Amino acid sequence: xxxxxxxxxxxxxxxxxxxxxxxxxxxxxxxxxxxxxxxxxxxxxxxxxxxxxxxxxxxxxxxxxxxxxxxxxxxxxxxxxxxxxxxxxxxxxxxxxxxxxxxxxxxxxxxxxxxxxxxxxxxxxxxxxxxxxxxxxxxxxxxxxxxxxxxxxxxxxxxxxxxxxxxxxxxxxxxxxxxxxxxxxxxxxxxxxxxxxxxxxxxxxxxxxxxxxxxxxxxxxxxxxxxxxxxxxxxxxxxxxxxxxxxxxxxxxxxxxxxxxxxxxxxxxxxxx
Amino acid sequence: xxxxxxxxxxxxxxxxxxxxxxxxxxxxxxxxxxxxxxxxxxxxxxxxxxxxxxxxxxxxxxxxxxxxxxxxxxxxxxxxxxxxxxxxxxxxxxxxxxxxxxxxxxxxxxxxxxxxxxxxxxxxxxxxxxxxxxxxxxxxxxxxxxxxxxxxxxxxxxxxxxxxxxxxxxxxxxxxxxxxxxxxxxxxxxxxxxxxxxxxxxxxxxxxxxxxxxxxxxxxxxxxxxxxxxxxxxxxxxxxxxxxxxxxxxxxxxxxxxxxxxxx
Numbered sequence: 001x002x003x004x005x006x007x008x009x010x011x012x013x014x015x016x017x018x019x020x021x022x023x024x025x026x027x028x029x030x031x032x033x034x035x036x037x038x039x040x041x042x043x044x045x046x047x048x049x050x051x052x053x054x055x056x057x058x059x060x061x062x063x064x065x066x067x068x069x070x071x072x073x074x075x076x077x078x079x080x081x082x083x084x085x086x087x088x089x090x091x092x093x094x095x096x097x098x099x100x101x102x103x104x105x106x107x108x109x110x111x112x113x114x115x116x117x118x119x120x121x122x123x124x125x126x127x128x129x130x131x132x133x134x135x136x137x138x139x140x141x142x143x144x145x146x147x148x149x150x151x152x153x154x155x156x157x158x159x160x161x162x163x164x165x166x167x168x169x170x171x172x173x174x175x176x177x178x179x180x181x182x183x184x185x186x187x188x189x190x191x192x193x194x195x196x197x198x199x200x201x202x203x204x205x206x207x208x209x210x211x212x213x214x215x216x217x218x219x220x221x222x223x224x225x226x227x228x229x230x231x232x233x234x235x236x237x238x239x240x241x242x243x244x245x246x247x248x249x250x251x252x253x254x255x256x257x258x259x260x261x262x263x264x265x266x267x268x269x270x271x272x273x
Numbered sequence: 274x275x276x277x278x279x280x281x282x283x284x285x286x287x288x289x290x291x292x293x294x295x296x297x298x299x300x301x302x303x304x305x306x307x308x309x310x311x312x313x314x315x316x317x318x319x320x321x322x323x324x325x326x327x328x329x330x331x332x333x334x335x336x337x338x339x340x341x342x343x344x345x346x347x348x349x350x351x352x353x354x355x356x357x358x359x360x361x362x363x364x365x366x367x368x369x370x371x372x373x374x375x376x377x378x379x380x381x382x383x384x385x386x387x388x389x390x391x392x393x394x395x396x397x398x399x400x401x402x403x404x405x406x407x408x409x410x411x412x413x414x415x416x417x418x419x420x421x422x423x424x425x426x427x428x429x430x431x432x433x434x435x436x437x438x439x440x441x442x443x444x445x446x447x448x449x450x451x452x453x454x455x456x457x458x459x460x461x462x463x464x465x466x467x468x469x470x471x472x473x474x475x476x477x478x479x480x481x482x483x484x485x486x487x488x489x490x491x492x493x494x495x496x497x498x499x500x501x502x503x504x505x506x507x508x509x510x511x512x513x514x515x516x517x518x519x520x521x522x523x524x525x526x527x528x529x530x531x532x533x534x535x536x537x
Contacts, residue, residue: 097435149537
């Protein structure tokens with residue numbers, strides 16, 4: 001079965017988009033980082049933005065976060081403009097980054113409490129909630145009061161994910177969150193995280209350059225290429241995800257598209273898949 | 274005590290070996306150096322002119338007779354003006370950090386202020402102001418505040434961008450942004466700035482009192498000099514050194530308590 005004929009596990013037509021980018025362009029001086037980009041993400045959907053360095057993935061993430069303003073077009077997150085209505089999305093969006101970005105003077109538990117403190121949650125419940133999330137991310141209690149430099153890379157990334165999830169956001173953004181970990185740790189963390197996200201019915205946008213991350217986690221994969229244009233879009237079903245032949249074909253196709261567009265090659269339409 | 278007492282070859286029963294069990298080797302070395310200086314002074318007081326090298330006994334008697342009120346006044350001036358300089362410095366550096374235009378406007382002035390020698394400020398203060406206390410606070414603030422501004426601003430600029438982006442992703446208000454990220458991040462640099470400024474402030478407060486006050490340690494030094502009492506001059510100097518060491522010790526304690534995570 002051709003990849004684009006796979007049944008969608010998520011029907012966008014029935015769901016109100018949580019994220020909507022409409023003909024968005026971002027320019028930094030003369031450089032076009034994102035060009036006329038249009039896509040949306042529905043509630044409870046896990047979407048991967050896949051692409052090589054410079055494809056505009058992080059720019060799109062920063063647009064969704066409201067850290068930069070689109071040069072043209074409209075970005076809507078949960079009904080708000082994330083740049084103009086900066087505080088409207090407080091507590092609704094959380095991010096986990098490529099590096100753990102833990103505050104070195106705070107213990108694992110205190111790092112997880114950070115978002116709760118910023119959101120002004122009651123002091124007496126913060127520590128308990130933080131500990132619960134660390135446990136859910138499988139960080140044992142023996143490590144809760146350790147400082148970041150006393151934890152392994154995988155443990156620190158678990159703390160970073162707990163810090164994002166603890167504020168109970170509607171939307172979680174992952175910026176290459178698993179790419180700096182070794183294969184085994186990355187796989188275990190992806191599995192644990194995905195199970196939590198699906199269980200809690202959160203919307204998630206995963207930015208990655210690793211095809212295996214995207215294929216394993218996403219309901220839908222959007223492949224971006226320079227200058228921030230969609231070159232391919234795939235919807236994954238549960239059945240497809242468990243079919244090694246399909247995964248292999250998808251990997252080859254995605255890889256071919258990414259390679260073709262990494263060196264200013266000819267654009268390739270999704271129909272070719 | 275000799276160097277051999279505390280050396281690695283000392284026998285287990287020697288007093289030096291026992292001392293090194295309680296004190297770090299560096300501390301023992303420091304004590305030996307100070308003891309050597311004290312001994313050299315003692316020899317100088319025996320063989321040198323008495324107007325230049327008073328005996329330890331004379332210095333000790335002068336120390337006992339030092340008016341504690343003057344010591345207290347100097348410490349109070351030091352503490353209040355340092356705290357004031359710190360608060361003004363932090364407000365300025367935060368403002369400058371938030372508004373690059375303010376930096377372009379104010380930073381050249383701050384650097385200009387830093388280039389003016391402290392003694393010039395003392396003379397300006399005497400010519401400009403009548404009140405003794407105000408003169409001292411003015412001199413102390415104008416000398417110490419720029420150091421706090423420059424150090425804390427540099428530290429704020431050094432807060433990693435990725436941490437700033439992480440904290441901003443929670444959309445904090447300005448107060449939480451500063452209290453959760455910026456101020457804890459710059460704390461080590463601020464404490465270093467306090468140590469540097471303390472050394473500077475002890476000198477400046479002494480100079481300011483020396484020429485513009487009728488109380489405090491600086492004034493005590495002037496009286497001692499007018500009376501040609503070298504023992505009193507040394508006694509005041511010892512007090513100044515002890516005050517500086519005590520205040521630096523206090524900053525070290527705060528540093529150990531607040532930055533204990535570094536050694537965890």
